[in-house]
Amino acid sequence: xxxxxxxxxxxxDAVLRAIGGAVPDPGLEGRILHRLAAARTSAExxxxxxxxxxxxxxxxxxxxxxxxxxxxxxxxxxGSVRHSHEHRAGEPAAPPVLQIxxxxxxxxxxVRPADPGTAAPLPASPAARGGATHRTAQRGRARIARQxxxxxxxxxxxxxxxxSPQQ
Amino acid sequence: xxxxxxxLAGWMTPARVAKSVDxxxxxxxxxxxxxxxxxxxxxxxxxxxxxxxxxxxxxFLRVLKHESRLDEVRDYRVWLVRIVWNIVLDRKRRAKTRxxxxxxxxxxRALPSKDRAADATVISNEEQARILSLIEKLPRREREALLLxxxxxxxxxxxxxxxxxxxxxxxxxxxxxxxxxxxxxxKEGIQR
Numbered sequence: 001x002x003x004x005x006x007x008x009x010x011x012x013d014a015v016l017r018a019i020g021g022a023v024p025d026p027g028l029e030g031r032i033l034h035r036l037a038a039a040r041t042s043a044e045x046x047x048x049x050x051x052x053x054x055x056x057x058x059x060x061x062x063x064x065x066x067x068x069x070x071x072x073x074x075x076x077x078x079g080s081v082r083h084s085h086e087h088r089a090g091e092p093a094a095p096p097v098l099q100i101x102x103x104x105x106x107x108x109x110x111v112r113p114a115d116p117g118t119a120a121p122l123p124a125s126p127a128a129r130g131g132a133t134h135r136t137a138q139r140g141r142a143r144i145a146r147q148x149x150x151x152x153x154x155x156x157x158x159x160x161x162x163x164s165p166q167q
Numbered sequence: 168x169x170x171x172x173x174x175l176a177g178w179m180t181p182a183r184v185a186k187s188v189d190x191x192x193x194x195x196x197x198x199x200x201x202x203x204x205x206x207x208x209x210x211x212x213x214x215x216x217x218x219x220x221x222x223x224x225x226x227f228l229r230v231l232k233h234e235s236r237l238d239e240v241r242d243y244r245v246w247l248v249r250i251v252w253n254i255v256l257d258r259k260r261r262a263k264t265r266x267x268x269x270x271x272x273x274x275x276r277a278l279p280s281k282d283r284a285a286d287a288t289v290i291s292n293e294e295q296a297r298i299l300s301l302i303e304k305l306p307r308r309e310r311e312a313l314l315l316x317x318x319x320x321x322x323x324x325x326x327x328x329x330x331x332x333x334x335x336x337x338x339x340x341x342x343x344x345x346x347x348x349x350x351x352x353x354k355e356g357i358q359r
Contacts, residue, residue: 020317
């Protein structure tokens, strides 16, 4: 039992010796030095001097990035504010008007808002309304007076009398 | 402060050494002197030749990055071993897998001829793999102490300095590791 155990311990020591005495592939030093030289070259190329003889500090790159990002944000904010101020001064605030095409089918035929000057709803003049129209409300129902003047060319349907034949 | 700078700070003299040295020359000397030792330390964890070599190169790249502070380092060997040790442990943690392609057999062939002859007659590749899998079962501290003690160039004092503990602690860890390994090997022998 003890001899077996010693044998196993000896095997373990042999494995540990194999690990601890591992020999790298030939030329390890050369490969390391080559990689170091490449890293040194790329580092020097990355910090190429803008002014001959002067190396740019490492923090300049990130600093320039932050500065340009901040400048862009400022330009966007100022531009947005100026744009909104110009609109308020020139034109009255009006909701966008949808122009519905008569020959279209449903909402798909709605076109984008046209020029507000032509498409915005205008208040009807008294002439266009055909004079005085009296609308009175009685018990919640609106009634139109008989003597209401009609605009020229407007036909008014005659209400059908009770008992008359339908055409 | 980065981890590397932390490592650097631990191994610096309080005051700068007065003499100025050529940094690239110093790094080349460090490569010539310690690359094999670093490779062995890395290999004890990775057990893969390519990964071990990559870890050594990474170590010297970090040295290059902080070359301006090289003359503040007290003990280059312990400092470099500590860097490569942290690199390989970090990579192993990231991989979270045990090495799949262990090159023990390859490196057993690469051993000096007298060692190879002695070891090759005793252990086969299967036995090597079995013993290594048992080493992996050891507690982390004991396993690390055992693996580092296997690296020929490192003394117990250097291992202690590297792991930030005392020599007696390292000795007791190695003792516990060997005792535990004996038990595990015995169990394995019974089960086989």
